[in-house]
Amino acid sequence: MPEKKGCLGCSFPLVIGLAVVFLVLLVIAFAAGPLGSSLFGDLGLPSWLTVPRPDPQLPAETVFHLFGAPITNSIIAAWITIIFLVGFSYVVTRRMKLIPGRLQAAFEFLIGWLYDLCCSVAGEVNGRRFFPVVATIFLFVAFNAWLALLPGFGSITAHTAEGEAHLLRPANTDINMPLALALTSFGFFWFFGFRAIGIRFMENFFNFREFLRGARQLFTGKLKSGLSGLFTGAMTAFTGLLELLSVCIRVISLTFRLFGNMTAGEILLLVAAFLIPWLFAIPFYGLELLIGFIQAIIFGGLTLIFLTLAVESHGGEAQ
Amino acid sequence: MRRWGAALRFIGVGWFIGVSILLGVLAGLWLDSKFGTKPILVIVGLILGLVVAFYGVYRMLLPLMRSKRDKENN
Numbered sequence: 001m002p003e004k005k006g007c008l009g010c011s012f013p014l015v016i017g018l019a020v021v022f023l024v025l026l027v028i029a030f031a032a033g034p035l036g037s038s039l040f041g042d043l044g045l046p047s048w049l050t051v052p053r054p055d056p057q058l059p060a061e062t063v064f065h066l067f068g069a070p071i072t073n074s075i076i077a078a079w080i081t082i083i084f085l086v087g088f089s090y091v092v093t094r095r096m097k098l099i100p101g102r103l104q105a106a107f108e109f110l111i112g113w114l115y116d117l118c119c120s121v122a123g124e125v126n127g128r129r130f131f132p133v134v135a136t137i138f139l140f141v142a143f144n145a146w147l148a149l150l151p152g153f154g155s156i157t158a159h160t161a162e163g164e165a166h167l168l169r170p171a172n173t174d175i176n177m178p179l180a181l182a183l184t185s186f187g188f189f190w191f192f193g194f195r196a197i198g199i200r201f202m203e204n205f206f207n208f209r210e211f212l213r214g215a216r217q218l219f220t221g222k223l224k225s226g227l228s229g230l231f232t233g234a235m236t237a238f239t240g241l242l243e244l245l246s247v248c249i250r251v252i253s254l255t256f257r258l259f260g261n262m263t264a265g266e267i268l269l270l271v272a273a274f275l276i277p278w279l280f281a282i283p284f285y286g287l288e289l290l291i292g293f294i295q296a297i298i299f300g301g302l303t304l305i306f307l308t309l310a311v312e313s314h315g316g317e318a319q
Numbered sequence: 320m321r322r323w324g325a326a327l328r329f330i331g332v333g334w335f336i337g338v339s340i341l342l343g344v345l346a347g348l349w350l351d352s353k354f355g356t357k358p359i360l361v362i363v364g365l366i367l368g369l370v371v372a373f374y375g376v377y378r379m380l381l382p383l384m385r386s387k388r389d390k391e392n393n
Contacts, residue, residue, distance in 0.1 A: 121324035239374070245367075246339070246375035253331075253338040301327035309378065 022279060029278045036276075051277045054270035058263075060174040061165035063158055073166050074174035077153075081143045081171065114138060117301070122308045130307045133188050137181060138300035144171045145262060145292025149285055154270075172262035172295075175255065182254040185303040189247065193310035201310075205244040207236045247306075254302060261295050328379050335379070336372045343368020 010018075030036045033051070060072035092107045100108055114135045119127035147153065148170030158167040171177045193201040203209070214229025265288045273281040347364025351357055 117323050121327065242371055242374045243378070245371045246335075246378065249339045249342060249371060249375065250331075250335065252342065253334045256338060257334045298327070298330050301323070302331045305324070305327055305331060305379070312382075 026276070026279050029280065030276050033276045034274065051274050054267075054274050056263075056267050056270060060169055060176075061160070062162065063160055063165055063167060072174065073169040074171045074177060077147065077168045078144065078171040078177060080168070081140065081147050084147070085139055085143055111135065114300075118304060121301075121304050122311075126308065126311055129192065130304055133185070133307070134300045134304045137185065137303055138296045141172065141181070141258065141299050142293055142296035144177075145295065146289065148172075148266070149288055149292070154266075170262060170266060172258055173266050175259045178255045178258040178262075179251075181258070181299065182251045185254065185306065186247070186251045188303070189306050189310045192307050196311040203240075205240045205247075207240045208233065210236050250302075250306060254299065258295055258299055261291060265291055325383055328383060331379060332376050335375055339372040339375065340365070340368040343371070 031040065060074040062070040063073050063076060064071050089107075092103055097104065115127070115131055118131045118134055121127070122130050148168075153168055153170075154166060156167040157164050190201075193204075210229060211233025214226050214231075214233045216226075217229055218226030220226075269281055269284055269288060272284045343364040343366075344361060345364075347361035350364070351360045354360070
């Protein structure tokens with residue numbers, strides 16, 4: 001067996017050469033960037049070595065108006081994600097083969113993994129029902145995050161009525177997009193709840209039946225059982241209201257989790273690229289790849305958990 | 320694959336606690352400044368936020384506790 005020389009699939013001279021080039025680039029970038037120039041003073045390096053100071057903006061910028069409605073840069077990015085997902089799915093599934101090629105195998109693995117996740121959390125029957133919602137949210141969030149990591153994504157600018165604006169902006173960093181996704185998941189929570197339990201689903205939130213029965217008993221003279229009925233009835237009504245509040249807070253917590261994580265990641269990348277230009281941001285890019293995936297799993301998975309809670313909420317306990 | 324459900328339930332808990340307590344306090348502060356009842360409504364909001372946080376976490380983790388109890392009983 002021939003002995004393998006080198007490391008990382010390259011021969012030693014190549015690896016050493018690349019390492020030296022990387023190191024030199026890092027040193028030059030460090031000296032040219034704001035961090036180095038604050039340490040060593042101005043070294044008189046050319047100005048094209050530095051990266052302009054980032055100015056992250058919280059609200060999305062309007063790029064143009066369509067039929068009077070403002071189209072912001074995050075909407076354009078979301079459209080690109082949608083077009084990409086639709087096109088990609090079409091290309092992959094256009095000629096399905098029994099023995100899949102590379103692309104089809106990768107896609108089948110991803111979809112199969114998500115499907116197994118749904119079935120393992122919600123059970124076979126409900127998992128099948130929840131799968132489209134969960135998978136759509138997962139794919140949309142993940143590809144929105146990954147699209148934003150493409151080179152040149154944040155550096156294209158457009159002339160607008162209000163001056164220069166970025167043409168594209170990661171859709172997850174505009175708070176309206178996470179809010180819309182969270183409201184979608186909220187809507188499906190009610191939809192599946194009513195579908196599984198019917199109008200009795202509302203009893204989870206507004207349960208005054210016991211309270212009214214206690215009051216009736218009190219009026220008909222059964223004082224003791226009436227009072228205890230009133231007390232337990234008040235408790236059930238109160239927990240119902242708590243349930244309603246916690247459902248509403250879930251929407252806000254879903255929204256801010258995605259928005260906060262994505263915006264922080266975007267600002268981290270900008271600041272890393274600004275402080276030490278070029279190579280320093282690369283590890284953070286890897287981190288952001290991972291975070292985009294994790295946030296997508298969290299958003300899709302929590303939607304799945306909430307839908308499961310909806311169909312198995314108190315009705316499931318009675319069974 | 321079985322463990323994913325448990326993991327996802329735990330992931331949701333952290334932000335939920337934070338957001339519910341924060342919202343209770345913020346709502347209390349806002350109502351206080353509106354009605355001029357300086358410390359009372361903040362305290363009410365804080366307690367309500369804490370109760371909602373506890374109850375929501377209890378509801379989210381209830382299936383886990385139940386399955387653990389079943390395992391111990393068997």
